[in-house]
Amino acid sequence: MPRFSVIVPAFKVQAYLQECLTSVLEQSYTDFEVIAVDDCSPDACGAIVDEFAARDPRVHPVHLPQNMGLGRARNAALERASGDYLLFLDGDDTLTPGALRDIADRLKETSDPDVLVFDYARTYWTGQAVRNQLAHLLDEEGPAPFRLDDRPGLLSLLMVVWNKAYRREFVEREGFAFPPGYYEDTPWTFPVLLSADTLATLDRVCVHYRQRRRGSILGSTSRKHFDVLDQYDRVFAHLDAHPGLAHWRPALFHRMVGHLATVYTRRDRLPRDSRAEFLRRARAHYRRHRVPGPPLEPRHLLIRFGAHRTYRLLSAVSRPARGVRRTAARTGRRLTALALRAHYRVQLRLPLRADRAVFTRDGGGVYGCNPGALESAFRQLVPHIRTAWIARPEHQHTVPVATRRLRPGSAAYWTALARSTYLVHNADFDDRMVKRPGQVLIQTRRGTPLARMGLDLLGRPAGPRDTDLARMLRSADTWDYVLSGNRHSTLVWERAYPSGFTALEYGLPRNDVFAHATAADVTRLRQTLGIPEDSVAILYAPTYRDHRREGSPALDPERLLQRLGPRFVLLTRAHPGHGAPPARTSSGRVIDVSGRPSVESLCLASDVLVTDFSSIMFDYANLDRPIVVYADDWETYEATRGTYFDLRGFPPGAIARDEDELIDVFAGGRWCDSRSARLRTSFRERFCPHDDGRAAERIVRRVVLGESAWQPPVVPPADRRPAPAAMACPPAVPPATVPAPARRAVLTERL
Template sequence: MVPELSVVVYGRNAQGHLPDALAELTGTGLDGTGPVGAADPAPGAPAVEVVVAAVGPSAQDAAAHHPSVTVVPLPEGTPDSAARAAGAARASGRWLQFVHSKDGVTALAARAVAERAAALDDTVDVLLTDHVRSTWRHARMPSPDGRFLAKPGRRDVLLADCPDLLKVTPLLGTRVVRAGFWRAHAELFGTDDELFVAYAVALSAGRLATYDQVALEDRQVRAESLPPVTPEDRFALLETYERLLDLAAEREAGTGPSAVLYAAMVTASLRVVARDRLPEPAAREFFRRASRAAVAHRPADHRRPGGLEGVRRRLLEEDAYAKYRAFQAANQQRRKVRSAVGAGRAAVGRKVRDARYHQDLRRPVDPGLAVFSAYWDRGVACNPAAIAAKLAELAPHVHAVWVVAAENVPLLPPGTDHVVPGTRRHSRVLATAKYLVNNANFPNAVVKRPDAVHVQTHHGTPLKRMGLDQLDYPAAAKGLNFHDLLARVDRWDYSVSSNSHSTQMWQRAYQSRYVELDYGYPRNDVYYSATAADVRAVRERLGIAPGARALLYAPTHRDYEATWTPRLDLTALSERLGDDTVLLVRGHYFYGGTASPPAGLRRAGRVIDVSAYDPVEDLALAADALITDYSSIMFDYANLDRPIVVYADDWETYAKTRGVYFDLLAEPPGQVARTQEELTRILTSDAWRDETAAKARAAFRRRFCEFDDGRAAERVVRRVFLGESETSLPPIAPLDERTPAPTPEEAAQ
């Protein structure tokens, strides 16, 4: 059956949205199998085809999870115009809808569009639809386009007879085009300039029809995550409108459409001048060019609007830049006065930052000083600790200072140079350090100096939703100010990642302009450098008898629980596992180390509370296997290629309250238990380390241990602190060429 509509999803997997987009469009879950509420089409309903012109490795993922989708794999760097063309070439539908991979179309919306298109004959070239807009702040905000789309009703019209259709937001995804029409104008539409294509489609159409229902979710990424806007970008915007006005004249679109385009060009020009912080010479030059375009393309019967807007347009046409700026300043001052009067005599300022810190900010940046912090000033730990250690080895001229809370100072390794928050030296090192490295974030008050370098190392691979993706999960977002969060993110220069999944999720959750360092997690280097002697020494420190099986139980934090609630009956589990098994129990650090296993079992040495033990990497080296629920420790532990058992007794509740990026139960790192009885059965048989578990672990390692090969810290130090180029860094070793640390069983031999 020839499909009525082909939805062409194109481009790279921007910020990891492609899996969500395909799940919505195909009416399936993220794994491509289970239905998610999209009812089966009625008998005789027009067929919808999905074609994915995917750039990079996302093509393979799309093919694997959505076998019903036609996948066109494209090499990295393929521009959007070429991706659209490749998708259109494979599409067999009578109509085409082009949807960028970041945007969304539901299965129900696609079917509805297909039904509307099926009623149109070949004299109609374009079907205009409505959309909603989503940003990091708000989801599915309605568009202003409804009143324009409703004008023609069910009639198809010429653009000249309904020029207000050009006022529909210029998004290519809302222009459903007849395939023959698109191909006939392929050369005109073959540009990466979506604004031009969206308008050109309407200008070139013979007749147009409308569908005043939502057919697209325009997901706008945060501007700060995109490359900075340059003066050349703004000059190009002006050139786009001039090309469109020339095209309108060439197509003899009529006075109505030309007037709409002219008004759009002038509005966009004034918006650039008013809102974009262009350098003064560039702003003046843009104003001059916009003035020339406004005069050259002004319709013969054009009349300016009244009021302040009319004054703005007159000054633009007169190329009166100095007068425009003075007029703009006067309006801003008037608004400020009006706002102050409205606020009465209430306090108008916030408390100034600490005076000492501002004094220190006037000091020169010290190129030989690096400030480190981990887990909100808990001490020397995690990725920052591994980077600091490698820094001392490769760049000893850079001095490391740790920010550590006063209560944690006694736990520091001997000789650690440190500062306590709130002290005079703390203020000075934060203000003058060239390098600031953290696995969380520095306080809001820290100023990003232009010549300082901020490195965000993170402290886990995201299964649970993070950053902006927590907006839809109140339990997870409780107390989180997203504006402050993004202000902190905007200070990052580098973001360290251990796998492609993390890279995409960080881009999506923390939208800004940092550089991704796909080098691996430095804290995981030890899993490839530790020796048999190291493994034996850790087990001896923990009191694990030679030959005993050690199971590390490390559950994660739950946003819907105020304190740690043991999800296992440790007494019963230990009794069933026997005297030759030791349970290492580590509560999440959010709960302050409150694992507290039964005292009798502690005395017997069969359960050891390791909640306060650092570093956690030692515990992983000592353990024969890991038991966890949804903790990111599983991604790190997988580097050791040792058994992992997932105990997921509350998966549905956790996924619903916290939100997750993928279905762990469908793609686990090993065996999965939903009850304590299942867990006991797995651990008292060979199931915990059988062939099924090994296959699951191998697939998990391929996906999530992608960059971890034991040299991550070296790459970070060489790239960030020594300024070496990407091409000179140690290449990432293939997974099958890496040798993890010996298992306890191997170390005992």
């Protein structure tokens, strides 16, 4: 039994079918079968399928005696499928390199859900590729698997079958099959999502959806587009047969109305003499499936009063109506803003709530980092204080169930800012927030600073020219406490942000996980990322370059791995300020982890860090794993941004100044030799004196419980036992196997 059955129907796609099948057969993950269905195609599709089947036993050809249509061709393949999971791929689309490996890894990570939803990109004949605009709905953060009720936004995705993996037992148990006619994906996709007990997402483009210049079904003019009416009848019949799904009827009704309006208004779909008939039948469907409530937008009016002349009248008045709507929307936003400001002023006059604390990071980002670690400590150590997390809608699902979720700008948000006693952030709260007497604001910052910050950037070429210094200092004046991991950080914060705050030099809460994680946690995280067993995982995490528009220092991942050999894997994490690094290649040894918001999990999963001026090195040092400093622009970075000390004089490990030298560091074993260990020990003692796993506890006891005289004793770095690396340092590569450019002598270390 293979892991995947990839179903590929083919009809009049001879120009694209070879590329489609090749994209599947050349996947790095090989545990699959391909069921290629020749739907009695009049071109060479059948011959192409037979040619591939003759060359590769994983391809199973099916030839239908007559043209059955896309849906029934898929049904014919379903009868023959034997894989654990079903994947559908249209004959003119392709899988992206490494897609099956990532799908398999995500399925394993999420305990084999009924359905896994992944992303796609539209590829045009011009060569342009555009990712799905709703990609944020596929965020992998938060509990998984889940039910559709937990993330209803998935219903907003394109109604297609090929952006999902389906557990075959689930499909067979529910009796799902494709109906005949156009829009056959609609009565499959909606019932499948509604009926699945377990769902998961994969935030990765796995399919390239070809946008053909001519010849696509949806771009053809035909009465077959009337089939969309019958397909929605099937969707609502499924709801009628399953009363427990009745609460989804309003959402599906609105999707139906929008879909029918789209079919009607696209001039290239319906024959001219059938448009009035379609509108009349759409009106009947509107009445048949209507849910209570007034029409919300013009398309509802179009379908509800579905007469052809009515539509012409609506079209004639739509232009000024849109202007009126825009004006009304602007007016509504202004009135809402005024109402919220009035609400906030009222809340500011009400008493503070001593049992409330509000947290956030990065302007409403995903749950985590120092604020997330502190929020968790609040719930554990002072459970009488109710906590809330401010998150934008796309990140709400990452917040723990026990924590209240707040949307930025909402009335509840302003209430929390006005009346919560404790406010925790790693950046700045809303400019309009008023810090009240009695409120305690904890500024966590984002790590130990190496690059210059705050006022120390004045006069630097890379200093932000449009920074409002007065605003920055006003914000610093609201800080009661600033977290610090070491004496170096304390001195920097007090100088770069001169204000009256108290520095809590207790360690960084986000690093507590390094002391508590186990070997089993490390193994699980590596499996989640798709790191092969017995591989040395290099985490490459460069910092932001103010002086470079093109992004981080150049590094050729394929060349690096080719020189180092098959045992090494590279995890590439781009700084959020720059574009993403290369994605996973066909070899599967370069893995883009830029979309993973939890940097701590990446550190735990890796065996060695390669970075430049990034503060991640100070966090990573807590794991007592090798660190290699690689930068090809020392002098430029120093001259533009500037650092607080010369890293070359006090490094956490070996140093490389160019790619050949980096290869030499790894090939020669200097990345994890005894000298590297001694440098790392000194670095830990200086910059990680308090990160023993209890930083969050110390902060909560100090700030909330007032235990200034008592703190949990700090475990010295030498006595700590952080989470072990998955792989021990391998022996050095024999010199004879190291390519000549990498064997050149290193003239100086400049330590």
